[in-house]
Amino acid sequence: MTLQDMFRTVWFGKWLVLVSVLAALGGAYLYASGQEPEYASSTTVQLVDAETLGAAGVRLESDPSLVTSDAVTEAAAEELGDPDLAGTLAGRASAEYAVDNPSNVVITVTGTDSGDVVDWANAVGAAYVAALQSQFDADLAQMQERLDGLSGSIDQQQKAITEARRATAAASVGSTAPVDPVDGLLEAQYSTTMDQYQTLSGQLTQAQLLASPATILQNAVHATLVSIPASLVYAVAALAGVLVGIGLAVLRRGLDTKVRTSGAARRSAGAPVLARLSGTAAALKSSESEGTLPVARREATAYTRSVRELRTALQAAVENDSGSAVIVVTAADVETPRSFVAANLAASWALSGRSVVVLSGDLRQPRLNALLPASADAPARTGQGARARTAAVPTAIPHLSVHPALRTELDPADFLASDEVRALVEQLRATADVVIIDAPPMLVAADATILGSYADGVLLAVTIGHTPMGAVEESAERLRAANAALLGLALDGSDEGRQVTYEATYAYAGSGEGEDVVPEAETDAAEAVEDAEETEKPAGRTPRRTAEVEVEDADTGSAEQAEDDAATTEADERPARGHRSGDRAATAEGDVPTAAGAKDRAPAVAESA
Incomplete structure (x- = not known):
């Protein structure tokens, strides 16, 4: 199919294209009128990397799914002053690791009000950081308890070793019998406990230096329209309508069996x-x-x-x-x-x-x-x-x-x-x-x-x-x-x-003011008269009378005689096939009517017309 055929097909199916476009725009209107604008705002939270936390002996549950947990959404709702908002935040909040930096978590909250989603995003981000901080603090407390326990064990072990050494020394005074040395097990236990204490103490010190496992890297500042704009909906609908209409037009043309061109x-x-x-x-x-x-x-x-x-x-x-x-x-x-x-x-x-x-x-x-x-x-x-x-x-x-x-x-x-x-x-x-x-x-x-x-x-x-x-x-x-x-x-x-x-579009020569219009039938008859006279004139002789004058001369004769002559001429001769206007073809030899017969027939033709 050529481009011209395509344009012709679309033109023949223009009503299909129009109906398709209108239907698509109607559907777009229903869709756009039933949809509220959707806005989104994001807060970025920076986490301490897992290697650093591991070196400090801290284990955190920092998965982004924590953002939609009840603890986080309820805390965010409390911060916003509306406890009933927790369910809405759980449904509209989402979080994921940043693509370019896995240590960052991007928290996004959507809503129909551009101002609310900014506040919601900041509140959810703060609640998420607070939840991580709570875990961190709980780990530090546990580490401190363990450290205190090790410290008590060390004191007891030192006391036991000291007493054992004193008993051994007292027994050895004034006695020739051999005295058993201090039990090596007590010293081994003491050494192990001391190592654990030192390690845990170093981890606690490092964890205390961290202070917080997460911080707000970037607060939500503005909201972005994430729903499809109405103008784009209408544009896509119109384009889809045109394409569907053209497809229907091509299909109709392919199935059409009627003569179109x-x-x-x-x-x-x-x-x-x-x-x-x-x-x-x-x-x-x-x-x-x-x-x-x-x-x-x-x-x-x-x-x-x-x-x-x-x-x-x-x-x-x-x-x-x-x-x-x-x-x-x-x-x-x-x-x-x-x-x-x-x-x-x-x-x-x-x-x-x-x-x-x-x-x-x-x-x-x-x-x-x-x-x-x-x-x-x-x-x-x-x-x-x-x-x-x-x-x-x-x-x-x-x-x-x-x-x-x-x-x-x-x-x-x-x-x-x-x-x-x-x-x-x-x-x-x-x-x-x-x-x-x-x-x-x-x-x-x-x-x-x-x-x-x-x-x-x-x-x-x-x-x-x-x-x-x-x-x-x-x-x-x-x-x-x-x-x-x-x-x-x-x-x-x-x-x-x-x-x-x-x-x-082309006026008759006699249509001007003060001139008579020659009827169509009279003009045809006059041309027949003139053609007949031109045939009878000797070669080289130019006729000087126009068709209109000849018709006027023909009208001066007897009407009855003209009708009889016209009937006779019609029976005996055939009118000329050649017409100067292009409507008559060439005349066979012997078929040209006489000038007199054509003259006689002209008044009857003009009168009937």
Whole structure:
């Protein structure tokens, strides 16, 4: 996935990202509102190293766990003046040896009030030092008692030795018998006791010099916020929400089977995208409320522009030597408004001067005839000249006729596959320049595939964000299997806001103050007149009359004669395919109408528009 694809994926899933961020921020708010700020303050206690204490004969229980003992916490609570605080101190106090110096113990107390935790830390530190001092003093007292005991033993042993020596001396006076010396055991005991006394006396002296086994190295001065700040909670939540949202968007895009881009539609169908229809929803709503097709009204919208682009692309795609074209309009899914597209496409072609006949090939849910009702005042086609007589009747749009809806008792697919329908399509081809057939959706039945085999090509309508890519692929495969030419795709649902519409931004030349605006249909007719006259003029001769003047001249003639001539010209000649505006293709030799016929048809076109 490229960076561009990633950005596109995130943009398509922007609502997922937004919802994820909002959900994460909501959770962060609940967390932050339920949490009180937590502060911590520390006191450092310096201990006399164990080697020195051992040399002094002192044994202390200085483990940091002593900090949370009842003796220490109760003493600290007493110092703070609140005996009930002992339990709180036991739960909020902790101690450990300093990493850089094992002889130092760091006592940390936490709480929700920055001032209280400083006092608590100092009180717990002082109580811990006092507890160690109490042990030290108790050891000194025991050493003193032992020393006093040894001193008494030494005195007794000295007295016993002295008495023994006196007795021995008295016995030896005036006696020739040998006298036993003083018992050596007494002297050995005396020597041992004296050594112990001297050792203990030295240890006691050293311990007394130490005075205290622990001191406060650094009192608690300030408290530090140890809980997560609310701002950091919100920042982490927002970041997590964005990441989760992007992950969901990527997952959604990976699992999404709908057509999202023109490139995806083109790859799925293996056919080009001929046009992207903009503003279809607004056009449908407008057509239902006003009862006329958007293309038939003189208004510049994104939808009418995109329909003209579609018409121009189809003209180039179906151009052939016969001068006529049969196009089937179908859709890859049921919801795409293919009938509306077909009706506007036919109206656009007719307003460009072509004779157009529309046929509803949807026998299951026919809708095209309702969009293009026959005109009650318009006469039926007579089939003058080279045109064959058909059942098609004119509509209110010039050059546009509609064939009555087909009726049959057979299955629609069986009826459409009959020679009768094939002959009807060929008859309509001989009758008009363009035949537009509205067919049911491709995957509903075989109707569209059958009609496509009779036509010069098939236009497949696809709705962006709705039509599954699998439906587009299968529709294209079915058409290819039936040897029906897939001309291209019409994508519905493009972003109208990103389109720059010519009609909406480029004013007509006659829209200035004091000038008349030339209607769209009249302009198309005038261009047809001018093109026809240019064809009849000798080479090298430059026409000097504009299309507007020619239309004005055409309007001076008899209206009835103009209608008759227009019908005759329509039957015998085919309008020019080339349009100077880019909407008309090159004209085959012999298909250019005469200037007189084009002039006669122009007033009727302008009047109808």
